[in-house]
Amino acid sequence: MLPASLFQRVDKRYLAPVLVTMVLVVGQLSFGFLESWWRTAFAILTSIAVELLLGRMITGKWPHLASAYISGISIGMLLRSPEFWPYPLCAAISIVSKYVLRVDGRHLWNPSNFGIVAMLVLASDTVAGLSVQWGNNLLPMVVVWTFGAIIIHTLGRFHITLTYVASFLFFAGIRHLVTGHPFLAEAAPLTGPMYQLYIFFMITDPKTTVHGKRNQCLVTVCVAAMEAALRLMQFVHAPYYALFIVGPIANLIEIAHTRVASRQTVPAVAPAPSH
Amino acid sequence: MRPYSRLLLGLLLVALLATPLLIRRHRAAIVYAPSAAGAAADAKARYGFAFTESAQAAGIDFTHEGPTLDPQLAHIMPQVASMGAGLAIVDVDADGHADFYVTNSKEGSKNRLYRNKGDGTFEDIAGRVGLAALNEPGSGVSMGSVWGDYDNDGFEDVIVYKWGRPELFHNDGGKAFTRVTERAGLPAWANINAAVWLDYDRDGKLDLFLGGYFAEQVNLWHLASTKMMPESFEYANNGGRKFLFHNLGGGRFEEVSEKVGLTSRRWALAAVAADLRDTGYPDLFIANDYGVSELFINEGGKFREVGKETGVGYAPKSGMNASVGDVLNQGTFAVYVSNISEEGILIQGNNLWVPTGGTPQLPTYENMARAMGVDLGGWSFGAQFGDLNNDGFLDLYLVNGYVSASKTDNYWYDYSKIAGGHEVVISDAKNWPPMGTRSLAGYQAKKVWLSDGAGHFTDVAPMVGVTDRHDGRSVALGDFSNRGVLDAIVANQRGPLLFYRNDVAPGRDWIAFDLTGRCASDSEPAMTCSNRSAIGARATVHFNGQQQVQEVQGGSGFCAQNQRRLHFGLGPHAKIDKVTIRWPSGKISEIAAPATGRVHAIKEP
Numbered sequence: 001m002l003p004a005s006l007f008q009r010v011d012k013r014y015l016a017p018v019l020v021t022m023v024l025v026v027g028q029l030s031f032g033f034l035e036s037w038w039r040t041a042f043a044i045l046t047s048i049a050v051e052l053l054l055g056r057m058i059t060g061k062w063p064h065l066a067s068a069y070i071s072g073i074s075i076g077m078l079l080r081s082p083e084f085w086p087y088p089l090c091a092a093i094s095i096v097s098k099y100v101l102r103v104d105g106r107h108l109w110n111p112s113n114f115g116i117v118a119m120l121v122l123a124s125d126t127v128a129g130l131s132v133q134w135g136n137n138l139l140p141m142v143v144v145w146t147f148g149a150i151i152i153h154t155l156g157r158f159h160i161t162l163t164y165v166a167s168f169l170f171f172a173g174i175r176h177l178v179t180g181h182p183f184l185a186e187a188a189p190l191t192g193p194m195y196q197l198y199i200f201f202m203i204t205d206p207k208t209t210v211h212g213k214r215n216q217c218l219v220t221v222c223v224a225a226m227e228a229a230l231r232l233m234q235f236v237h238a239p240y241y242a243l244f245i246v247g248p249i250a251n252l253i254e255i256a257h258t259r260v261a262s263r264q265t266v267p268a269v270a271p272a273p274s275h
Numbered sequence: 276m277r278p279y280s281r282l283l284l285g286l287l288l289v290a291l292l293a294t295p296l297l298i299r300r301h302r303a304a305i306v307y308a309p310s311a312a313g314a315a316a317d318a319k320a321r322y323g324f325a326f327t328e329s330a331q332a333a334g335i336d337f338t339h340e341g342p343t344l345d346p347q348l349a350h351i352m353p354q355v356a357s358m359g360a361g362l363a364i365v366d367v368d369a370d371g372h373a374d375f376y377v378t379n380s381k382e383g384s385k386n387r388l389y390r391n392k393g394d395g396t397f398e399d400i401a402g403r404v405g406l407a408a409l410n411e412p413g414s415g416v417s418m419g420s421v422w423g424d425y426d427n428d429g430f431e432d433v434i435v436y437k438w439g440r441p442e443l444f445h446n447d448g449g450k451a452f453t454r455v456t457e458r459a460g461l462p463a464w465a466n467i468n469a470a471v472w473l474d475y476d477r478d479g480k481l482d483l484f485l486g487g488y489f490a491e492q493v494n495l496w497h498l499a500s501t502k503m504m505p506e507s508f509e510y511a512n513n514g515g516r517k518f519l520f521h522n523l524g525g526g527r528f529e530e531v532s533e534k535v536g537l538t539s540r541r542w543a544l545a546a547v548a549a550d551l552r553d554t555g556y557p558d559l560f561i562a563n564d565y566g567v568s569e570l571f572i573n574e575g576g577k578f579r580e581v582g583k584e585t586g587v588g589y590a591p592k593s594g595m596n597a598s599v600g601d602v603l604n605q606g607t608f609a610v611y612v613s614n615i616s617e618e619g620i621l622i623q624g625n626n627l628w629v630p631t632g633g634t635p636q637l638p639t640y641e642n643m644a645r646a647m648g649v650d651l652g653g654w655s656f657g658a659q660f661g662d663l664n665n666d667g668f669l670d671l672y673l674v675n676g677y678v679s680a681s682k683t684d685n686y687w688y689d690y691s692k693i694a695g696g697h698e699v700v701i702s703d704a705k706n707w708p709p710m711g712t713r714s715l716a717g718y719q720a721k722k723v724w725l726s727d728g729a730g731h732f733t734d735v736a737p738m739v740g741v742t743d744r745h746d747g748r749s750v751a752l753g754d755f756s757n758r759g760v761l762d763a764i765v766a767n768q769r770g771p772l773l774f775y776r777n778d779v780a781p782g783r784d785w786i787a788f789d790l791t792g793r794c795a796s797d798s799e800p801a802m803t804c805s806n807r808s809a810i811g812a813r814a815t816v817h818f819n820g821q822q823q824v825q826e827v828q829g830g831s832g833f834c835a836q837n838q839r840r841l842h843f844g845l846g847p848h849a850k851i852d853k854v855t856i857r858w859p860s861g862k863i864s865e866i867a868a869p870a871t872g873r874v875h876a877i878k879e880p
Contacts, residue, residue, distance in 0.1 A: 080622060082623075093291045099284055100281065100285050100287075123295035124619030126295070128621050181689070181708040182708070185696070185706050188700040189695045234688035236619070
């Protein structure tokens with residue numbers, strides 16, 4: 001397939017930023033779904049500035065900005081507020097959290113997930129999540145899904161997205177049985193742009209997901225299950241909270257497991273030099 | 276990373292996380308400082324006015340009742356059947372005392388026309404004059420009314436718009452009303468929630484705009500399909516059509532919406548006509564639910580939609596009110612649109628569109644609601660500007676609250692679930708989760724925002740006596756006792772009508788104008804005289820080195836109409852340099868240094 005081969009040749013670090021930019025452009029040009037261009041730009045610029053500053057200060061090197069760009073643009077799209085300040089603040093919280101909340105060199109939370117949850121909890125009088133849908137036709141969603149699938153597949157993470165979608169629909173069926181509400185109502189959120197961002201960028205974030213396809217799929221099912229539980233408790237922002245809760249737990253378990261494994265391997269390796 | 280670097284970064288993260296809390300605390304301190312400092316202080320002394328809810332004492336005992344629609348909507352009935360408490364202030368018998376008309380919405384219920392007896396009490400004369408029984412089964416139910424003298428005979432006629440068959444009545448000398456719906460050519464069925472009288476072509480005869488909410492094919496009592504809900508929460512284009520009835524004279528109207536460019540299928544909930552560009556022609560601002568607002572500028576009798584060019588048509592929200600006011604005493608109108616805000620769930624914020632740039636022909640607007648402190652109301656409906664304490668600056672009265680039912684359970688989660696869904700899901704009522712007895716944005720406080728004249732408003736509602744938690748729909752302002760103060764009446768969905776009598780502190784000057792156009796019939800040549808109701812006439816009062824402009828309106832807010840009289844507060848020791856009145860015909864009247872403290876009855880020369 002031409003796009004796939006094209007994407008194969010491109011530096012993979014640029015693929016996700018390209019996709020998220022495409023989501024932004026399609027969403028804005030189709031329906032004007034941004035709170036404003038300025039707010040989004042403010043979030044992106046803050047995110048990049050903080051990343052540059054902290055990356056340089058802490059590692060002594062200029063960091064690659066793809067991750068910060070994705071965080072900024074995601075915040076610019078997912079956050080809804082009539083005020084300006086939540087956008088740079090959320091971006092700053094997201095990037096700083098990445099440098100502070102680390103264990104064994106790994107950060108535990110997806111940065112924008114952490115920032116958005118922080119804002120939803122701490123600034124609930126000013127901030128809400130993206131709640132609109134893709135207008136009145138499926139075309140923008142088809143475009144995003146097509147390119148999203150190609151790009152995320154190229155990055156080797158499409159199984160996470162598919163697992164999540166399947167899990168969400170499964171749990172939507174469970175919720176339908178539990179609440180008696182129409183299945184389509186339970187499945188409805190999946191058709192919104194918030195979920196496109198969520199399933200393509202947040203839950204697939206390489207830096208904050210566990211290793212190995214099977215483990216990744218397992219964690220994804222856990223996120224969807226947690227989300228379903230939160231939805232049954234009527235949490236409006238259930239997907240953010242679910243990832244916020246499950247993501248770091250999964251990472252900590254993996255980190256602990258790695259520590260144990262490395263301790264067990266040290267004695268076996270240590271004698272080697274004597275040979 | 277060095278340990279101290281980690282510590283410093285940790286502190287930075289804590290500081291960042293604390294920032295929203297500090298901002299909230301700072302705001303709360305600003306907002307509540309007045310009440311905290313003087314909870315027992317007299318509101319009149321502190322704010323210059325106080326309201327006393329006086330419906331019962333005034334002989335008003337109206338309670339709105341909602342309709343029962345098609346059983347296929349039973350599971351979401353409270354939110355669908357959630358409008359209809361509309362009101363309009365009118366001097367129905369031209370006796371100089373403001374009366375008012377309020378609509379009911381239960382099948383078989385009666386609308387009321389409260390005639391002001393002039394002694395502080397009212398009597399319902401709707402049945403006597405033939406304006407009560409407008410909700411008969413099969414004819415739909417009332418949503419509101421607007422009044423205007425369409426035949427220039429000196430008495431205000433009325434259109435009662437409905438989900439159903441709209442009805443036009445001719446006022447026969449203030450004693451009785453004659454139904455003239457068929458002769459006027461009104462549609463047999465439409466689901467109207469917005470109406471204004473305006474003279475869009477300045478021919479001296481009032482024309483009528485009607486804005487549809489549900490599509491006109493939908494009969495909410497006999498649904499052909501449950502796919503009648505909005506196709507999108509913020510981009511819906513499957514609402515009711517717009518009507519513009521051009522007044523031909525002789526009680527006949529021609530529907531010209533398409534001919535003049537008023538084509539839209541958005542879900543109109545409110546409209547206001549005002550000359551926003553100082554061209555002499557009334558422009559039309561429509562606040563739409565489930566989408567962007569629309570601004571139709573009037574180019575000599577043809578309309579052009581310029582929402583995007585002017586900045587008001589970008590961010591889609593849930594528009595439910597349209598009212599205009601010269602909030603900065605600059606001689607220009609800002610437009611207030613109410614929306615939905617619920618902490619932690621949906622923060623649309625209300626819009627206050629203030630003209631800040633562009634050209635006189637095409638101004639651009641900036642939403643200053645947050646900066647001026649009038650953005651967060653709740654699930655907001657009607658709002659009106661008026662100088663409530665006669666200090667020379669327009670204040671803002673806003674009512675809020677959607678469905679008040681259970682005090683412990685709410686529908687927000689399920690609402691947000693469906694609101695995010697695709698057209699296929701959201702547009703079909705059968706996909707909407709059942710509401711049961713749950714509330715949705717219920718029991719909300721109202722806002723009485725007092726202007727400081729410098730661009731900031733402070734909510735003083737509880738301090739001045741506005742403490743009700745009903746589901747407010749329409750609010751209208753008028754001087755019911757000819758005392759030079761603005762009283763407020765509020766119609767609540769499935770709740771009592773509230774009559775807030777205003778008591779303004781002494782020593783604050785005011786002036787008011789009862790304007791009358793010169794057209795004495797509906798067959799006079801265009802541009803030679805103005806409609807008798809003077810709808811579209813604008814008065815600019817130059818006082819104390821500033822100016823304030825107001826315009827006579829044929830409907831504003833949400834399903835409401837203020838008193839046609841223009842009331843200007845002036846503050847203490849006011850000195851009026853002059854008052855300029857520009858009539859819809861284009862004529863100008865100038866009054867030098869008019870006396871304050873009285874109502875001036877002015878006829879078009």
